[in-house]
Amino acid sequence: MINISFPDGKVRQYEDGTTALAIARSISEGLAKKVLAVKVNGEVWDATRPITTDATLNLLTWNDPEGQNTFWHSSAHLMAEAVESMFPGVKFWVGPALEKGFYYDMDLGDKKMTEEDLLLLEKKMNELAKQGNKYIRQEISKADAIKYFADKGDEYKLDLLQNLTDGGITLYSQGAFTDLCRGPHIPDTGFIRAIKLTSIAGAYWKGDEKNKMLTRVYGVTFPNQKELDEYVLMLEEAKKRDHRKLGKELGIFTMDEDIGPGLILWMPNGTVIIEELEKLAKETELDGGYKRVVTPHIAKENLYITSGHLPYYADSMFPPMEMDGEKYYLKAMNCPHHHKIYDAEPKSYRDLPYRLAEYGTCYRYEQSGELFGLMRVRCLHMNDAHIYCSKDQFMQEFKAVNDMYIKYFKIFGIEKYVMRLSLHDPAKLGQKYINEPELWLETEELVRNVLIETGVPFVEVKGEGAFYGPKIDVQIWSTIGREFTLATNQVDFAQPRSFKLSFTNKENNPEIPLIIHRAPLGTHERFIGFLLEHYAGKFPVWLAPLQVKILPISDKFLEYAETVQKQLKKAGIRVEIDDRQEKIGKKIRDTELMKVPYMLVVGEKEMNENKLSVRRQGKGDLGAQDISVFLENILDEIENRKSGEETAAVTA
RNA sequence: GCCGAAGUAGCUCAGCUGGUAGAGCAGCUGAUUUGUAAUCAGCAGGUCGCGGGUUCGAGUCCCAUCUUCGGCUCCA
Numbered sequence: 001m002i003n004i005s006f007p008d009g010k011v012r013q014y015e016d017g018t019t020a021l022a023i024a025r026s027i028s029e030g031l032a033k034k035v036l037a038v039k040v041n042g043e044v045w046d047a048t049r050p051i052t053t054d055a056t057l058n059l060l061t062w063n064d065p066e067g068q069n070t071f072w073h074s075s076a077h078l079m080a081e082a083v084e085s086m087f088p089g090v091k092f093w094v095g096p097a098l099e100k101g102f103y104y105d106m107d108l109g110d111k112k113m114t115e116e117d118l119l120l121l122e123k124k125m126n127e128l129a130k131q132g133n134k135y136i137r138q139e140i141s142k143a144d145a146i147k148y149f150a151d152k153g154d155e156y157k158l159d160l161l162q163n164l165t166d167g168g169i170t171l172y173s174q175g176a177f178t179d180l181c182r183g184p185h186i187p188d189t190g191f192i193r194a195i196k197l198t199s200i201a202g203a204y205w206k207g208d209e210k211n212k213m214l215t216r217v218y219g220v221t222f223p224n225q226k227e228l229d230e231y232v233l234m235l236e237e238a239k240k241r242d243h244r245k246l247g248k249e250l251g252i253f254t255m256d257e258d259i260g261p262g263l264i265l266w267m268p269n270g271t272v273i274i275e276e277l278e279k280l281a282k283e284t285e286l287d288g289g290y291k292r293v294v295t296p297h298i299a300k301e302n303l304y305i306t307s308g309h310l311p312y313y314a315d316s317m318f319p320p321m322e323m324d325g326e327k328y329y330l331k332a333m334n335c336p337h338h339h340k341i342y343d344a345e346p347k348s349y350r351d352l353p354y355r356l357a358e359y360g361t362c363y364r365y366e367q368s369g370e371l372f373g374l375m376r377v378r379c380l381h382m383n384d385a386h387i388y389c390s391k392d393q394f395m396q397e398f399k400a401v402n403d404m405y406i407k408y409f410k411i412f413g414i415e416k417y418v419m420r421l422s423l424h425d426p427a428k429l430g431q432k433y434i435n436e437p438e439l440w441l442e443t444e445e446l447v448r449n450v451l452i453e454t455g456v457p458f459v460e461v462k463g464e465g466a467f468y469g470p471k472i473d474v475q476i477w478s479t480i481g482r483e484f485t486l487a488t489n490q491v492d493f494a495q496p497r498s499f500k501l502s503f504t505n506k507e508n509n510p511e512i513p514l515i516i517h518r519a520p521l522g523t524h525e526r527f528i529g530f531l532l533e534h535y536a537g538k539f540p541v542w543l544a545p546l547q548v549k550i551l552p553i554s555d556k557f558l559e560y561a562e563t564v565q566k567q568l569k570k571a572g573i574r575v576e577i578d579d580r581q582e583k584i585g586k587k588i589r590d591t592e593l594m595k596v597p598y599m600l601v602v603g604e605k606e607m608n609e610n611k612l613s614v615r616r617q618g619k620g621d622l623g624a625q626d627i628s629v630f631l632e633n634i635l636d637e638i639e640n641r642k643s644g645e646e647t648a649a650v651t652a
Numbered sequence: 653g654c655c656g657a658a659g660u661a662g663c664u665c666a667g668c669u670g671g672u673a674g675a676g677c678a679g680c681u682g683a684u685u686u687g688u689a690a691u692c693a694g695c696a697g698g699u700c701g702c703g704g705g706u707u708c709g710a711g712u713c714c715c716a717u718c719u720u721c722g723g724c725u726c727c728a
Contacts, residue, residue: 103723115657201723202655209725213655216723244721248663257701257719316727362728367653368719370726380728473728485728523728554685581685589689603687613688621688 005056020047021187024059034061036186037070044070046137046184062223072097074135074174074185075192075221076104081177082124083217087111092179093156093205093214100231100481101220105203107156108215118197118217125195132190133175137183142166145180156205194228195221238479243532244373250537250545250595252528253374262371262378264525269545272574273531274381274524276543278359280411280641281383281521284404290357290385295337297361301327307336308434308498312467318365318378334360335492335517338386339499347503349390352513353397357385359524374529375484383521388501388513394491397516398450401489405474405520406456413643414534417486419456420473421448422464433467434494443491443514444470466517468494479533486530490517538618541597542638548575549596551587553603555579560607564600564627571631573638592617598634 001013004023014023020038024031024047038047039058044066047059060067076095079102083090087108095104140148142161148171149157157180161169172181174189186192197219205211222228239245247253252270259265266274282292301320304310310317313332320327331337338356347354360382370376389397409417424433424440433440447470451458458472465471471490477483492515495501502510521527531539541547548568552561561577568575578587584601591599601613605624612630614622625633636642 113656199722200656203724204654207725209654213724215655218723255720261719364727367726369653369655369724371720376727382728384728480722488728519728526728551688553687556685583684583686583691584688585686586690587688592689599688601688605687615688 002051003054004051005054007056007058014051016052017050019050020045020057020059023057031059035059036061036064036067036191037184039066044184046135046187048134048187049137049184069097070184071186071191071223072102072221074189075195075219076102077135077172077174077177077179077181077185078125078128078189078192078221079121079197079217079219080104080106080179081128081175082121084177085124086117086121087113091154091156094160095179098218101198101218103216103218105205105214105216107212113200113215113217115200118200121217122195122197125192125197128175129189129192129195131175132188134188135172135174135185137185138171138173140169140171142169145169145171149180191223192221193223194225195219196228196232238481241479241533241536242373243375243478243529246532246537247374247529249593250532252532252545260378261368262366262376264374264377264379266524270528272545273528273539273543277383277521277524277527280408281357281359284407285355285357285385288355288400288404289353290355293338293341293356293358295331295334295341295358295360297363298328298330299337301329303336303340304329306498307339307495308468309333309336312432316364316366318363330363331360332362332364334358334362334382334384335386335495335515336499338384339495339501339515342386342388343499343501347388347513349503349505349511352503353387353389353393354513355385355387360384362523372482374525374532375478375482377525380523380525382523383519383527385518387516387518388496388503389516390503390505390511391514394446394514394516395450398447398489398491399453401516401518401520402450402454402456402472404518405487405489406454408520411641411643412531412534414476414486416476418475419451419458420464420475420485421451421458421460422466422471422473423460423462424465424470425463428463432463433465436493439493440465440470443493447472447491466490466492468492471517476530478530484526484530485522486526487520487522488518489520491515492517537595539595539597540637540641540643541634542641544595544597545574546576546594546596547573547634547638548598548600549591549594550575550577550600550602551584551591552577552579553584553601555581557602557604557607561602564602564612567627568631571635573631573634588615598630600630 002016003011004014005011021032021035024035035047037060038045039060040051040055044060060070062068062071073096076097080092080095083106089109091107093105095102142164145161146158149161160180170181170183171178172183172185197217199218201216201218202213203216205214220231222231250269251267253267254265255263256265317332318330320329341356342354362380362382364378364380366376366378387397423444426437429435429437451472464473469491471488473485474487475483476486496512496515502512505511550561550565552558558579565575565577578591588599595617597617599615601615606612611624611626614625614630616622
C-alpha cells in the first residue's frame with residue numbers, strides 16, 4: 001500500500017501501482033470524467049500512469065492551466081494522427097501546446113495543405129476523438145528509439161533524439177499514431193469534443209530562416225462545444241477593437257499603395273492625437289530637465305560607421321542615396337545625430353546630465369512580411385531622448401526615466417504590461433553585441449538594480465539587448481495577441497567611445513559619459529496603435545480628436561448651437577455642430593459610433609434656459625447643465641488628462 | 653525575405669460550373685423641422701489592385717507583379 005496525500009491535507013491509502021484516474025474514480029465517477037492529468041509530487045503526469053510510491057497528488061482538470069496544457073498537447077497528437085491518415089509519409093517535428101491551443105510543425109514532402117484540408121482534418125479529428133482511443137505511454141531505450149525512427153525514415157525525430165539521454169525517453173501512441181514525446185497526455189481522445197483548426201502557416205525548422213520551411217497548423221480544442229463557441233465569439237470581439245479597423249472607422253490613419261508599404265498617412269483625427277501626445281511629452285520632458293532639438297532625416301554614411309550601427313543595422317536601413325560622391329542614409333535612429341549635438345560644444349561635469357529630446361522621424365526597412373498596421377511600420381516617429389551622464393549619475397538618471405514610464409502608464413491606465421530586462425547573449429559577443437564582456441555584466445547589474453529598487457516586477461531575457469548595451473523593454477500585447485515592445489530604456493557604453501564623447505571632470509581630466517537612450521512613449525505609430533486597442537477607440541477627452549459634438553434638434557436651433565460652439569472653441573475645445581437635417585436619434589447614433597466623448601443636445605428648452613443637454617458617449621443622457629458648468633467640468637477633465645472610468649474600458 | 657490566403661463603389665459585402673456587375677450604409681438632390689442609437693423618396697457612384705495571356709467572350713481560368721492579411725524570421 002502507498003500513502004497518497006491530497007491538497008486538502010488528507011492522506012489515504014491505495015494499492016501500489018494504482019493510477020490517478022483510479023483514485024479519482026474511487027472518489028466519484030464524475031470527477032474521473034474530468035481528470036485530464038495529475039500532478040504527482042509537483043510533476044505533471046498522465047492520469048493513467050501507475051503510482052508506486054507515497055506521493056502528494058493534485059488532480060488536474062480543465063480548470064487548471066496544466067490541465068489545459070495537457071489537453072492541447074494531446075490535441076496536437078490527435079491532429080497529427082488525422083494528418084498522417086490524409087497525408088501518408090508526412091514527417092513531424094514538434095507539436096506543443098500554446099497559451100490558447102496548439103500547433104504541430106510538419107514536413108509534407110511534395111504535398112501541399114490547403115484551407116479546405118483543414119475542414120477535412122477537423123472532420124477526421126472528430127471521428128478519431130469519438131473513438132476514445134487511449135493515449136498509451138511506453139518507455140523505450142535510446143537505441144530502440146533511434147532504430148524505430150530510422151526505420152521510419154524520420155530524420156526530424158532522430159534529430160530530437162540526439163539531445164535526449166537514455167532512460168527518460170518515451171513514446172506515446174493513440175489509435176494508429178505513435179510519436180516521440182515526453183508527455184504527459186490526457187487519458188483518451190474522447191475528452192476532446194470541440195475542435196477548430198485555425199490556420200495554416202509556414203515556420204522555419206528550429207526557427208532559423210536558413211533552414212527548410214515546415215508547414216505549421218494551428219488549432220484549438222475544448223471539452224465542449226459551448227466553450228469553443230465562446231472562444232470564437234471572443235475572437236470576433238477582439239477583432240472589433242483591432243487598431244487597423246478602428247483606425248479606419250475613426251479616420252485616424254490610412255495607407256496608400258503609391259506612398260509605399262509601411263508608410264503611414266496620419267489623417268486629421270490621428271494628427272490631433274499625435275499633437276496631444278507630443279504636448280504631454282514636451283511638458284514632461286521640460287519638467288525632467290530635457291532640452292529639445294531638431295535633426296535632419298538623413299546623414300552621411302560615415303556617421304553610421306562611427307556609431308557602429310552599419311554592421312549591425314544595414315539590413316534594416318533603406319539603401320543609401322548617392323550625392324556628390326557621398327552616400328547618404330535615411331536615419332533609422334536619432335542617437336548619432338544627438339551625439340553630434342552633444343559634441344558640438346565642450347562639456348564639463350557641470351553640464352551633466354545633458355538630456356536631449358526629440359520626436360525623431362526614423363526610417364527602417366523592415367522586411368515586407370513584418371509590416372503590421374501601425375504596430376510595425378517603415379517610417380516612425382520616436383519619443384526619443386538621450387541622456388549623457390557620468391557613472392555616478394547613472395543610477396539616478398536611469399531611475400528617473402523608469403519613473404517617467406510609470407507616470408505615463410498611470411495617465412493612460414496601462415496595466416497589462418511586462419517589464420523585460422533585455423540582456424546580451426555571451427555567445428554572440430562580437431556579432432550581435434559589441435565585444436565588451438565586462439562592461440556588459442557591469443551595466444546589466446546596474447539596470448537590474450534600478451528595476452529592483454523601483455519594485456516593478458520584471459523578467460530577464462538573454463539575447464534581447466541592443467548591440468551597445470542592455471535595456472528595459474516594456475512588452476504589451478495587441479488585441480489579437482501579438483507581443484510588441486511599447487517603450488524602451490537603454491544603456492549605452494559603446495557609442496560614447498566610438499564618438500569620442502567626453503566631459504571634463506572635477507579633477508580637470510577628460511572622462512567618457514554613459515548614455516541612456518529612452519523612448520517611454522515608444523513611437524507615435526505603435527503607441528497610438530496600442531491606445532486605439534487599449535481604449536477600444538474611446539479615447540479620454542484630452543486625447544479625443546473631436547471632444548464635443550453639438551446636436552441641434554432641428555435647424556431652428558442652429559444659431560443657438562453656434563453661440564455655444566463659439567464659447568467652447570474659445571476655451572480651446574475641439575467642437576463641431578451636426579447641422580444635417582436629420583432626426584436627433586440619427587445624430588446621436590452617428591456621434592456615438594464615432595466615439596465622440598460629449599454630445600450636447602440643444603433644442604427649444606435649452607435655448608430658452610441658456611442650457612445644454614449633456615450626453616456622455618457610452619453612458620447616455622446626463623441631463624441639462626449650464627454652459628459654464630459643462631465648460632468647467634470638461635476643462636478639468638482635459639487639463640488633468642483624466643482617464644475617466646469609462647475610458648479604462650480595458651475590462652473586456 | 654520565406655510559407656499560405658485575399659484584393660469587386662468611400663465602407664461592409666454578394667456575384668453558381670467563363671456570357672459583359674449588384675445590395676446595404678455613406679454621398680448628392682428633394683420632401684420632412686424632428687427631443688436621446690438609423691425619416692422617406694429620387695439620383696449619382698465601379699477600366700472588379702495593376703500588367704500580360706487563354707478564349708468568340710474574363711470579376712470569374714492561367715502567368716507575372718503590387719498591396720494587405722495569418723504565421724515564420726525580425727522589432728520601437
